[in-house]
Amino acid sequence: MAVASRLDTGRAFAKVLLPTLAKGVIVRRPPVMAMAEKMQADAVAVATMMRFRQRYGPQPLRLRVTGRSIALLLDPVDVSRLLADSPSPFALATREKKAALAHFQPHGVLISTGEERARRRALNEEVLRPEKIDAQGIVADEADLLLRHVRSSGVLTWDSFAQAWWRAARRIVLGSFAREDVELTDMLKTLRGHANWAYLHPRREGLRRRFDGRLRRHLERREPNSLASLAPADDVAEQAPHWLFAFDAAGIVTMRALAIGGSGQAGIWESARLWPTTPVILRESTEPTHWHGAWLPAGTTFVVFAPYFHRDRERLPYADEYAPDIWPTPPEPALVPFSGGPGVCPGRDLVLVAASTMLDTLRDHLAVPTLHAPLPTTLNHFALSFDAVNTTG
Template identity: 70%
Template sequence: MAISSRLDTARVFTTVLLPTLAKGVIVRRPGVMAAAEKVQSDTRAIDTMRRLRDRYGPEPVRLRITGRSVAMLVDPTDVGRLLAGSPEPFALATKEKKAALKHFQPHGVLISEGPERDRLRRLNERALRPENVPAEAIVRDEADLLTRHVMSTGELTWESFNQAWWRIARRIVLGSGARADDRLTDDLKALRENANWAFLHPRQRGLRERFQRRLDGHLARREEGSLAAQPGDLSGQVPHWLFAFDAAGIVTLRALAIGARGMNGILESARLWPTTPVILRESTIATRWHGTWLPENTEFVVFTPFFHRDPDRLPFADRYAPELWDGPRDPAIVPFSAGPGECPGRDLVLTTAATMLDTLSEHLAFPTLSAPLPGTLNHFGLRIPAEPTGTRVS
């Protein structure tokens, strides 16, 4: 069995796990993201994972942690096996994930189990189909207003982009009646900030109840042309849909910064800078890996930046390579996860994000980052100069 030394375990914690947690797994922390960009923390983390694989070989590397079995995956084939084997024998609802997500979505599909998970998964898959909502029209409407603002200021910033993006998200999910309800998503952000601390932050029941009342008021309208009009009890699922739109916005602005276009451009942005940097699964039985048995309740950790940007395996690791999405891919390049736990809103997110990317690019010209692209890119600090392309905004 590959068991890391105490020194290597400390390296994994100090350069991989703790910086990832510090940046914010549920909602990003601007100050930490700025510091992480300065030191290129993800590049350091990838280097640590490369050394771990080189020293211990391809089997999962078990960290020396008292009272907990934690294994870091270092082989792409193992990542494919782990994700394909969810929820049995590799459960999605890990202890850490439950502790975090219960702050704002205690009834979400990600932390449900058994028949209830199957039911909620089906509900999410039905509701989140792109054809259920006119996402492209909504995006173009809001992108037109954002374009006018950028033309007047001469630059696109995270602040201006994010305001437009949340208007899009609220309209797609809840309808035009929620377009201006910043309070709803501000309350959700506060709950997500608590969720960053998982076990360590007490749950703010009053705040969550206030958020839920506000959300349920919008859902009660079941506004035509929004996801809220879909059948079923959506109340427990919508917090995660809104949560996912935050990550999609980050991916879209980063895509603009590298001159990306279309759905492949969005996928590349998510490959280069994964918004889910750590994928967790917990084994429900003892499992055999490369001839070695790992016990039940082992927590498996997939550090996605390593698998997405490993220069030893991927010749395109640090450049924009949209062509890779047109054919078979490495099983560990998983910007939307994979297997039964793959994001059910993948196609809707791609449609929304790609439309925003392409609509802005039709009317605005941006300078772009060149290869080699940075390992860590702080989206909060992006200030992208913009000029009109000459295409008239109607």
């Protein structure tokens, strides 16, 4: 088993892990995103990972961290194995993930184990099926209203897009009565900001209880054509914070898809491949596991740095291009913008429907695309804007 030198361990943290954390893994930080785009931080990270593979080979690379066993995956086949064998022996509920998500969803499926995880996972898979509600109609309504604003102002900015997207998200999850409850999602954003720091930030239990109380008042109405109507309020209350959290990432993916002239669900897939909104996928072994002739102990944290696998120019001829034809069955096992295996995002199909509806409704009314190959490895969605066209149509 390859073990990184102390210098390369430092490089792994300085050029791959810490810049990713700095951008905000739970909620993005605008100033850091702007700096990361300027420096193309993900390109540096991908190049660093490629050098690791050249230097140490394809086996997992153990980092020299006192008191911890941490391994970077460098081979696509290993990624496939790790995800396929989750949650046992590779648990999704890693210590970092539990410390982060406990700030706003202490009962979420991603940090649950055993029977509780199985029950909550089944609930997610049942409720988040796209045919359960008319998410397409909800998003189309909000997209049409957004287009009126765009025609009036002459431009689509991230701020105007995000406001419309969050109105759609609140309607999908909670119902139309929650459409204008900006305070609810602002409270969630604050809690997610604390979650960026994981165990380094104290939990704001008072704020979380106020958020939970406000959330439950929406859930108790069980409005038709909402996710809230599809299961008991107590069960939905445990998972709804993550559903709302996931819609933030879906909005980012949609805005970036506009920038590359994407269309349909393949456009959403490609946006998520090119700029993963979950750049680091973590698993933690529950027992010793055998890798490439060596054993790694129980409690090892495995790190999948998605941008490396999605943008590896040595393996992927389309690494920096818009390649919608590879979806929905990509030729590489490590192209996992929605994760994979039993831990694959249970809301993936709902997200694809909602995001592609927004994308296709907007794109013909905007001057897109604004980016061309080779596409940047880091893209700051906060700075994206698109001029309106056909304003009299």
